[in-house]
Amino acid sequence: MKVLYDQPIENNHFLHDYQQGEPSARQLFHYAGDTQGVQDRLRYLDGRSFERRRLKQLLQKYNDSLYYGERAVAALEKLESEEAVIVAGGQQAGMLTGPSMVISKALSVIKLAEKEQKRLGRPVLPLFWIAGEDHDWGEINHVNFPVDGHLDKTRFEGNFLPNVPVSEQPFNAEEAEAFVEEAFSKLRESPFTKELRNEVRVLVHRSVSWSQFFAEMMRWLFKETDLIMMDPQQPEWRELGAPLFKSLLSKPGKINEAVYQGTVERAKAGYGDVGGINFDSGHLFYHINHVRHLLEYSDGVWRSRRTGDVMNTKKLLRESVHSPFLFSTDVVTRPLMQEQMLPVLHFVAGPGEMQYWSLLKPLFEALDLRVPVVQKRMEVHYVTRQVQQAAEKERIPFRELLNLPALKQKLQEVKHAALEVDGKAKAARVMEEMKEAHAALADEWVRQFPSQESFAQENWRRIEKEVGYLGNRLDAEQERTVQVHIQRLELIIGQLYPRREPAERQINILFMLNEFGACLPEQVSAKTDWKSGRQNIILL
Incomplete structure (x- = not known):
């Protein structure tokens, strides 16, 4: 294996300016990605308090439940130190980890944490945030492999519940194994196939949810690293998130005004709209029998966007305190949850995520928080x-x-x-x-x-x-x-x-593992160096 590096030419105006450090783009964030920006962020984190012991307990409990979680559990001992900080990144819980860009993002989190720990001389932990609350089943219920010169989609055909979070979807090991077997049938029989199939089968039968299966796969592929897995859809995490849920319900006008101000500031900086932002949204989901209902706020009333039903405000506020597991965040408020709970130094984002994050500075400030240092993930291109x-x-x-x-x-x-x-x-x-x-x-x-x-x-x-x-x-x-x-x-x-489209956005990593072995991600990790947005060309 040989690795070549390159920096992409950004076609998107905002991403180009952000990567070049242009003030017009950087002003949309609290910190630049340079040495001074990192030091400023560290001083801010050092001035805050976090429930470090509770964080360590919850993360150790989850990672200890994973077959290959030992390294992550050991690394988490550092989290009780007031100096410990986190490099975070995340993704939906895709089937068999989803497209290989998920592996690229995890690799970016690991390499940046390693680099910063060495440079700063303090504990820097890599953490992967599983968006287990996401309910877009159609985005994650399949894998793509190249077959006979075209992409072949293998879709999970088992039981699922519409509009229910991935972490709460029914998980049947036999159905999951049938999906795995169908996926392997699309791959050629190689010297690695039997071992891979057996390993994945073991992880399937250890899992009780699709998000755990995702976490099991990620820890297996990065078992020689400290990568920490976290699923905030677990009830214990939403207990920690209760203050945020209450804040979002208590001042919806202020929240939406802040989101709108973010779009205004981005426009003033010379950048286009970010699609998918609803200014009537409460940016909060309420769960009824596990089904997610996006809450909208207008004319002083909360409603379910799904049904139009009016929601009792006092009841919502009461449940945000006593039953926080009934709530979850959306793409806009998920970063607030992360900032409230974790000492995040850097957040590693994909290009689409960076567009959303460019709107969030006024929203963070509305809740007396600050946006972490945002870094663009690396790309990994496998060249056979x-x-x-x-x-x-x-x-x-x-x-x-x-x-x-x-x-x-x-x-x-x-x-x-x-x-x-x-x-x-x-x-x-x-x-x-x-x-x-x-x-x-x-x-x-x-x-x-x-x-x-x-x-x-x-x-x-x-x-x-x-x-x-x-x-x-x-x-x-x-x-x-x-x-x-x-x-x-x-x-x-x-x-x-x-x-x-780049292969890493479409092809599942299992295709490459079948050709070159399960150790491929660790080999790539050992031979790559972190740089924001870097293109890693892996000559296999």
């Missing part, structure tokens, strides 16, 4: 030997493999260069030239035999088809002379950018 060989033969530098527009342009140039004559265009010109002459002939046919007009029309369709076929055949025969080059370029694009 097959792709490397194709790139070498086409004289494409390995770093250029991440430039999709350049690859597509090169493919078109190869195809165009093969066409000494544009057969399709030439066939179209021939048809245009023939059209008038054929029309005259057809008119004569109709004059002589009016009852057989359709014969002339069918004759013209046959001519169009045959001339078009000749033009296409001319192009195809010319392309055949450069087909080997086209196949290499299509192989490169197909493996690195299936459906013209």
